[in-house]
Amino acid sequence: MNDTRLLTRRSVLAGSAALGLAAALAACSGSGAGSGKPLKFWNMPWGGVSFNPLDKKISQAYRPAHGLPPVTYQAVQWANFVATFASAIASKTGPAVSSGSGTQAFQFAEQGQIAYADDLLDSWKKNGLHDDFLPGLLDTMKTPKGYVAVPYNLDMRALWLSAPLLQKAGVQAPTDWQSYLDACEALKKIGAYGFGISAGPQGNGFQVLVGLLINNGGGLFDEEQKPRCVTDENVQALEFVVEMIRKGYVDPGSVGYSTDNAQAQWKAGKFAMGFEGPGLASNLGGTFTKDIVIGDPLTGATGKKGALFFPNNIMMYTNTPSQKGSEAFLTYYYKNMAPLWTQHTGIGLPVLRSIAETPEFKSDPNAAKLISDWQPICKTWAAPGGDALFANVTIVDSTTPMTDWAQNVLSLKETPKESLQTLQTRLEGALKK
Template sequence: MTNSTSAASLTRRGFMAVTGGAAAATLLAACSASGGSNGKPIKFWNMPWGNVKFAPLDKKITLGYKPSGSLPAATYQSVQWANFTTTFSSAVASGTGPAVSSGSGTQAFQFAKQHKIAYADDLLDSWKKNGLYDDFLPGLIDTMKTPDGYVAVPYNLDMRVLWYRKALLEKAGVTPPTDWQSYLDACEALKKIGVYGFGIASGAQGNGFQVLVAMMINNGGGLFDADQKPNCVTEANLQTLDYVVELVKKGYMDPGSVGYSTNNAYSQWKAGRFAMGIEAPGLAQQVAGDVGPDMYVGDPLVSASGKKGTLSFPNNIMMYTNTPSQKGSEAFLTYYYKHMAPLWTQNTGPGLPVLKSIAATKEFQADANAAKMISVWQPVCKTWAAPGGAALFANVALVDSTPAMTTFAQSVLSLKATPKDALTTLQNTLTSQLK
């Protein structure tokens, strides 16, 4: 049970608001329904989070909603990832957008600044009475909290976890690492059999910057302070990047990784050139074939400072002020969360679940890697807001799949900048872009 492709995951998180007459991208899988205030339905727009089975089942669940009384029914639109920022910004600005939607992980925070989001406080209060609130995995709801209220509700999880190829580690005569030193030792043993232990892809279509931030969080660092301001040049971050530089200098990283896309990295995993790396939940499914069954999720590593942790992305569902009925939006979401389990139990691949009840199903538990991500990794996950806090905020869009982050990672992995210089440049760039 995993999310969809990592290539799409790069697009789905960085949300930059688009202004002025931008054309909307095509909306697919439209279906109409009547009912509600003046016959206007609750428009639910969702992204194609999983495989080809996801949208048809998601649409079926949505249209199965039978509202009570005069509350509106729901319609369904599947919004493609291509140009989705334009789709949403244009529709919301023109008043033709959805009443409820998913989108990028930072989208709700961006639209909240524009006063377009209907906060979820009343909805969450109602869920405290029906048990839904307590069904969420620990800490997830807090990631949506702002001084003005909860901007959204967690929906599915993406995170960066340690993967390894069991057969290659056995060939090298090592066990899966448990801390930074044993990771170095395993890399050295793998190098002797011609395999790279620090698998990473840091090209324009790669996620190397996410790996570096995940490692910073592992060591107690990150990019933002408690005031939600960039704070990159810290001892924890410097220590982390010194460790990364050691991995590179000792030849544990494929030199081509600086320019690799995620697809290039998949090819290296398949070819037996990568044996370990920090990657997305769907790695085994992306590699697939004969190699997929040899892919295992390791334990969170203990860092040089004695900490565990990684970067996670709590994708969410948000409500908008442009709705025929706020009570209707809340009633639909209550129905949807009570009925969305088949998206996971029928293997449609919409990321990792946010509800304990879904994670506990025998269908989900049948995937040992996915189950381990929830039981062992989720408790140590932190968002882009680390180390200053748990809740996301609008300015994390500055580091979420942006050119500045790709440049930062490439400068470190290519050894063209020292850790301090790379972090200082990033700090200056982010500070200059603050809104």
């Protein structure tokens, strides 16, 4: 699985002030016969070093039908990717098809730059691809005007456990918030922290906290897609976090930790439980690939289950040499992209059942459990108001108000309700800009 730092760079607003185009683009290469101007496919480095070479090979094997354009492939690095896409789209030199940030399609759709995927998805009803998607995933892409993109790979924040540390502490894996607290108390006695989190500017602490809000039936947006932070469910979830902080179950340094710092604590045997991305075990490497395991989804204080996930996607643009060509290439690509997962290139979790059910993918029990047990209960940033993403979720995706909120909670600068009131005010202010 891939580095969570790659999968969490979703906000197309986060770097919108960037002016340079420093993102290194891999060399373009044509693919196959065809006619007319080539169709550009840009993809991100979603996995390890083997991902883009294999992805390029799959893309270049495409042979368009007569009259449709061939495809060129570019790997777009995450560094300055916001400016890279924004400038290319504005100058009409961008891709016809691309991945990118998880909310990018929703932003460009507002600018009239996205070719909606309704016709493509309708055509997939005939070849079985439409029904191959995991439950609820297509709904996350649906807007009143149509489907802005097609789900491609999944990231989520799920519970990881250090099996050796839990065994040393003599405690069972938690199944709800109370048993989680009990496990934390046992782990504290052996010098380990039960709630590993990184809330610094380069961490994902705000995602972990939102995941707990969702776990308790809460979240940040209402049915009208407006911020609604101060709810009983959200306050209760943060009170759970504060209890863990006051009881010493949280590393005091977590308020400033980066993802790298958190991984160092896992390696040092200081973090025994925590909510991280699918790639944690492989990122830690060594014996950790077997020593840390995915736990069961927790039942929150309200009796509900839930977690935060990110349906990364592939989108089509109105600036294409051929819309039929864009759709034909994506049909080919989705039919042939399975090796990206079966060869364990490090891409996020698959969106298609046919890939998730392969013996090669299921050979990783943690990845298999994420699909079978966690994906069905996951929700997007839009929770609890709905499943579909929308343009304004960018105000909570890797933004300063969210990082500040997480740090305020962990440092106990504000009570749970006060921190949510502050966050509400800042998100409303962000929408007015």
